[in-house]
Amino acid sequence: MWLHGWFMALAHSPLGHAMQRSKWDFAIVEMVHLVALALLGGSVLVIDLRLLGVILKGESARTIGRDLGRVLLCSLLVMVLSGIAMVSEEAGKCYYSPAFRWKMVLLAGAVGFYFTLHRRALLHTDVGAPNMYSRIAAIVSLLLWLGVGVAGRAIGLL
């Protein structure tokens, strides 16, 4: 399958060789991935807890979503880049790993949801109180992102 070819190309790339060769280079990439994870998670939490009406009640969900959305997307970019670097270290293992595949599916789901229904909920709610729609959007978002995190942990463990 063509996708497998991409993974193998990544493994044989200069990035792949650098990651496979040096234990500490890989460690640095992991550390960057973790710091970005903290920032991504923090922004998701504050945005979704606003949508749930737990914190920052009465403040504009639109503004919160816009400002923290920037943090979310920047840290997501850093995580994707560091993630690609980590995959290049063990591309074959990742390709065949059920945990990795789950993570990619959940990640696509989380990002897709973020740009569509979640965004709609934020714009709709704005300074208002949460309704069922915003609460469901928040819970789905939290579960998807949590799933990405748990699946990511599982890659290393299974």
Next chain:
Amino acid sequence: MPLLQHFCQMLYDSSFGTMIRESDNAFPAIESVHVLSITLVVGTIAVLDMRMLGLVLRGIPVTRVARSVFPLTWTGFAVSFVSGFLLLWAEAAKMYGNPAFRAKLILLMLVGFNPLIFHTTVYRRVQEWEARHVSPWRARAAAVASIMLWSAVIVAGRAIAYF
């Protein structure tokens, strides 16, 4: 053997510590909770730090952001602390000599001093500057220190496995 090292060896040899360490699921599960809790601890306090730096939520008073964030950060800290303590219990003898673990503990102490200083000085008069889009320089310094120290804690934590 120094007293502290003896104590660590005792924790390590205990049935509870051994159970966690040798289990198929307990250690990975506790470790996963610990790692994911960084979103609650560091991620939320980073939002307050970014507010004081004038990067996000400028229209919301600093005190409002702080009030929203602190319960989350403290909850996360409780989760990190308990999960971290269990991980330490299981691996105590190995952690004793681990330079990354020692660095992490020192950094955790520093990361505790920072808000202590902050809350007893510039934050005392927060009413004067809470509405400002960018907070006074002392608050900004605390915010930068917070982000850097917490990042260092995370880095040291990850490095533990490499020693």
